[in-house]
Amino acid sequence: MTDAPPRPLYTYRAFGLAVESDMELDGFVPSEPSGTPDVRVRRGTPALAYDGGVHVRAKAPDVLEASIGEGRDVIVDANPEADPLYVSAIVTGELFSVVLRQRGLLVLHGSGVARDGRAIGFVGNSGWGKSTLAASLVERGWRLLTDDLLVVDGLLNEADTPTVIPTHPSMRLSEEAIDRVDAAGAAQGQAHALTTKVRVDQTGAFSDQPTPLHQVFVLDPRLSDAHQAAPLSAREAVDEMVRHTRGRRLLVSPSAMATHLAQCASLARRVPVASLRRQYGLDHLDALCDLVEDGVDSPVA
Numbered sequence: 609m610t611d612a613p614p615r616p617l618y619t620y621r622a623f624g625l626a627v628e629s630d631m632e633l634d635g636f637v638p639s640e641p642s643g644t645p646d647v648r649v650r651r652g653t654p655a656l657a658y659d660g661g662v663h664v665r666a667k668a669p670d671v672l673e674a675s676i677g678e679g680r681d682v683i684v685d686a687n688p689e690a691d692p693l694y695v696s697a698i699v700t701g702e703l704f705s706v707v708l709r710q711r712g713l714l715v716l717h718g719s720g721v722a723r724d725g726r727a728i729g730f731v732g733n734s735g736w737g738k739s740t741l742a743a744s745l746v747e748r749g750w751r752l753l754t755d756d757l758l759v760v761d762g763l764l765n766e767a768d769t770p771t772v773i774p775t776h777p778s779m780r781l782s783e784e785a786i787d788r789v790d791a792a793g794a795a796q797g798q799a800h801a802l803t804t805k806v807r808v809d810q811t812g813a814f815s816d817q818p819t820p821l822h823q824v825f826v827l828d829p830r831l832s833d834a835h836q837a838a839p840l841s842a843r844e845a846v847d848e849m850v851r852h853t854r855g856r857r858l859l860v861s862p863s864a865m866a867t868h869l870a871q872c873a874s875l876a877r878r879v880p881v882a883s884l885r886r887q888y889g890l891d892h893l894d895a896l897c898d899l900v901e902d903g904v905d906s907p908v909a
Contacts (some may be wrong), residue, residue: 619645622700622776623708623759624818631684634696634800635778635807647707649682649699661861664706668698676703676858679710693800700776701756705854708759709864713773714871715854718758718824720772721750727772727819728900729758730884731852732827737886740785741827743808744893745900747789751815755779757854760821763874764867770821770879777814780805788890823907824875825884825900826852832885835892835899840883845876848883880907 620627620636627636629649654675657663664676672686672695682703686695705715718731719742728745730738739755746752754775762768780799781789783806796807825837826848840848849872850856859868875881882903886896 624773632696633700634693635700635776637776647680647682649684651686652683654683654685659861660859661864662710664858666703666858671695672698674703676706676710679707682707691801694802697800702855705757706858709855709859712764714760714763714875716758716760716849717852717854719755720753720758721745722753722815722819723750725819726822726904727753728822729772729824730827731758731824731848736827736829738827739779739781741896743779743781743785743789744897746810746813748897752777752810752813753815753819760875763871770875771818772821773818774816777809777811779808779810781808784890788893821879823903824879824881826881828883828885830885831888833887835887835896836885837882837899837903840881842876845881846872848881849875
């Protein structure tokens with residue numbers, strides 16, 4: 609019996625980290641190997657250790673099982689019949705949210721854009737329009753920082769500045785949104801088999817520079833007769849940050865939960881957080897972008 613040939617290794621740069629993987633990770637930017645990687649992704653049998661903090665296990669039924677250890681080791685046992693793009697989406701999304709949180713970062717379900725050295729984040733559940741709003745602002749000249757994972761550093765030390773860490777230069781948008789924001793030329797095909805969204809390359813509009821967080825908007829799923837932004841109290845802001853944190857069901861150790869709450873409270877105390885209610889339909893996007901841009905110099909607080 610001969611040994612199986614070694615799997616090829618792919619090297620990427622994402623979230624400011626050097627990533628080495630023996631599986632392709634869709635959306636991550638390929639890079640040249642640069643010494644010891646910060647994070648290794650391997651196919652194999654997930655580690656047995658589990659404490660809900662520095663060692664975490666995750667499962668997506670019929671798709672994969674995985675372990676994430678100490679913010680650097682990701683072991684994935686994927687169903688060979690599962691769509692590779694869907695497996696990749698889970699690894700680069702939910703599993704990396706755990707990696708990043710283990711490394712001391714707050715990871716929100718959100719998108720972020722930047723202009724003039726200031727970042728704005730849009731937070732909310734899937735389908736609430738975070739990516740569409742971010743893409744609309746990119747069409748106006750803003751730079752994309754992140755889509756899906758809004759990663760914030762600088763929250764555990766008051767001397768640091770809350771800062772958005774760039775992810776990778778692509779977005780997932782509905783075909784309707786792509787037509788509306790004139791991004792069809794960058795479309796790369798269906799993101800994966802379980803979504804109708806299309807991956808859109810935004811390399812030309814991407815910023816790879818960590819950027820101070822200027823304001824967070826929490827998208828309200830309830831529609832309104834007019835766009836409106838309203839400040840949230842500190843307690844309301846903390847509740848929303850907790851609610852929209854990625855990896856919340858996996859990182860459940862007392863230490864991880866205490867750190868998470870401290871990060872959310874720090875963000876709510878130091879960065880203006882507002883709810884954003886919107887009119888129905890993409891025809892009102894320009895007015896929504898106007899509202900956001902008008903608040904850049906005078907954050908809703």
